[in-house]
Amino acid sequence: MNKATKFSLFSNLASDLPAGLVVFLVALPLCLGIALSSGAPLFSGIIAGIVGGIVVGFLSGSNTSVSGPAAGLTVIVLNAITELQVFELFLTAVFLAGAMQIALGYLKAGIIGYYFPTSVIKGMLAGIGIILIIKQIPYAFGVNTTSDLAAFIPFVNDFKAVEDLGNLTHELSYGALIITIVSMAIMLLWERPFVKKNKVLTYIPGPLLVVLAGVGINKFFKFFVPQLYIDTQKVKLPAISGIEGFFAELTTFDLSGFFMPQVWVIAFTIAIIASLESLLSLEAADKIDPYKRISPPNRELIAQGTGNMINGLIGGLPLTAVIVRSSANITAGNKTKASAIFHGILLLVSAMMIPMLLNLIPLASLAAILLLIGYKLTKISLFKIQYKLGLDQFLPFIVTIVGIVFTDLLKGIGLGMAVAIVYIIMRNFKNSYFFKSQPGENPAIIHIMLAEEVSFLNKGALIKALDGIENGKQVIIDGSNSKSIDYDVLEVIENFRINAEKRNITVTTIKVPRVLIGSLH
Template sequence: MHPKSMFSHLSSDLPASLVVFLVALPLCLGIALASGAPLFSGIIAGVIGGVVVGMLSGSHTSVSGPAAGLTVIVLNAINELGGFDIFLLAVFLAGLIQFLMGILKAGVIGYYFPTSVIKGMLAGIGIILIIKQIPYSLGLSHGGSLTEYIPLINDWEKINDLQHIGQDLSWGAIIITVVSLGVLVLWDKPYLKRVSYIKLFPGPLIVVVLGILINHLFKIFEPSMYLEASDRVILPDVDSWKGFKGLFTFPDFSEILNAEVWIAAITIGIIASLETLLSLEAADKIDPYKRISPPNKELLAQGTGNMVNGLIGGLPVTAVIVRSSANINAGAKTKMSAIFHGILLFGSVFLIPGILDMIPLASLAAILLQVGYKLARFSLFKSQARLGWDQFLPFILTILGIVVFDLLIGIGMGMAVAIVYILLRNFQNSHFKETYIKEKGETVKITLSEEVSFLNKGTLIKALDEIPDGKHVIIDGSKAKVIDYDVLEVIENFKTNASSRNIDVETIKIPGVKIDGLH
């Protein structure tokens, strides 16, 4: 888009950017919290996702930032790599991988993942997200006991420790969580969505404000329930130049040869790209102007953004449908809305740091509990079950693999089952067989499918073997665009042996082949 046209819709884009900022701020903090990363890393990611990715992206309405879909990967990577600075190196390398994918025009990668596996991946992440918020929603950071109750994906020993949480519960945090969830559920009701001014106040923002107010009331009327600093957002001090420099963390390039760093980088690069491409497609579908975003250019933009994040201490980013849909519904017309929302995020650290530090972690946990539920809602399981086993089994195995093992194993399990179903369908659909009477007597006609590969070899052999002796057989390849050599060999063998069974074979557009021992 020409620079002049980018600034020609500021009357629409500036108000939309404010709405997106109000949605993004609590999500940036909440996703950093769920990822086990410094809270400010979520703000950095939001700023880079808005400004850097927004400027380079070819999308007019998509908004990027830290994504709930990456929380499981980030949490595990930080724990396994042993430090946030080492993790940042993986983020930088993931961005480099995405950038190379964009150059290689790999934007079609999203088309090669079955929908059942993608939905299973998001649902599995949603379940893990819910599990991870249990400590924060119950106030288990009270008394410094929080880390005891944050189990890794398959750390059953720590999950079992949840039975001992009674003595550490914070009723203040529980009340804030319950009230916040009630507000979020209410805000999603259709009758409230129809009220025009309600759209100006996103549910997550209301939850954050209510959490601050309730906690302030606790301080006045019930000090025992008041949430101290350890139960609230803590951002770095930016009162001086030293404080400003302290906002950023830099990657440890000495670990460049660490195999685990590369595994984390490849995982982040692939999953972030997949989530971006899916969100991009979804945003284009709800764009009132029906503009199409170039996927390869988006990978270049996302790759650049993640390289920058890795260099200065931000979480990995993707295009995010929650922010993108809020942007579109608020009336954004160009990418300037996404860019300005990033500027507002950065400004909030300097303009309202005191307010941000008052946000209870329980409020952020409630927001993420709702995000997790939306990813793994009950209706999704029902709809997948109604589609049949070929959709439900890959879906459910992907979820189980993610929850019990890890994300890559879960996706691998789902893909394996999906591929088996594809092979079975391909195996069954090699040809169409019909029998009718012609001048030469009873004729059996076998019409080959559009593409016949070695996978169809067994089915075709079976069909030919079942033809009774003495029949007239027509093998029609006129509809086939691709016929593997293996299939041609089966047909040639059948023709060679047909005379011994008194079968007259006629072929239509079937190339001849040479078979060892036959001429």
């Protein structure tokens, strides 16, 4: 790190303002696309981006992380809005989730992310990716407005709606399909090495090109191929005139939601998943920060919670730290969090000044962006890598995915965690002791070294090992390395000591406490 580099908020604007502009160009289509996929008003995605940039950007201790609406919450948001049926009640859940996040921050719970196995986290992201892909298909095909678009958008375990996707061939818009294909081609092209190595092209975000191309193609259709023109399946933001018009469009939460148990359940789910995703994104951003700064996780939870409480008050989607925006920020050469704040200001200005231009964007363009995001979350190579790591990694990964796709996000994570815990117990079961042998040591001597932590879970394995010792041996049970030996294990050792005389076995213990064995007779 260059010692001459200063990281005060306004000392590096020459680097931070251009970086903020790049992040804005990446974030704008994503804010709209994620709101679309969440079944929420598109304007709520813009609000979340504004709050994530200005409020969270200012409060966060990270110089690189950028927050906004996240793909990882789309499943929760879509199901929550459907369950509650009223968007204002959902905003109550967002407000409560923010309060819970602030409480977690003050309780120093920022280490929560370290207790989730990587296999479950990857399974969560892959499951979200699969659902994201399924839900974008109707928009990518451009279902005609004469049909009920909602009928073609499956929920997590809505198998009838999944079957209905087969009927899209009768309802599709060829104009939307063309825009989707062109958009996907641009996104894939922008992933190629020759683009990433070009200094000029790296400052042009792929999602921005997709949006511009979609608008341009649709305008071409309007004047030259009218039958392909997309008239209604486009972004629909409210017409806003200035700051007063912006505030007039804001929506606040419904107070009655504070007395509804299902609102609290949704709030808890959002708080846990949003906190986890934020902490993981924060850690990932720190790893690619060229200055290797470490961001405070507890402060991040407080910042995210404050942002979500404000979103609940003014009508924004729940937000998290987002690695896509954060990596774009770092790649663009930012120095401080001023870039994240500036990107939020640009989102605010765009919502107030150019809503009519944003309303020209075809939904098919946003669907193409989200299809690629979904694919990145659930690549075939990810499944192959997890399989090669062994069943203890692959099974929790697969169970999490299946649980999320066929039930819901929280249950899927719970199932994955349960499988991962079983493997942890099995490993703990095997690693309670090991046989220690010294060169030249008498083969009649069996030296058993106990592990650092020996709990009741190790009781069965130790009983089996002691029962398998041949008669006439000399046994040394060594607890020198043990910090904790459970009473159940001490009882097993004491029973073995008592019965050893009958088998002509000599037992010596080292740093293994003696215990009294009660009798049932």
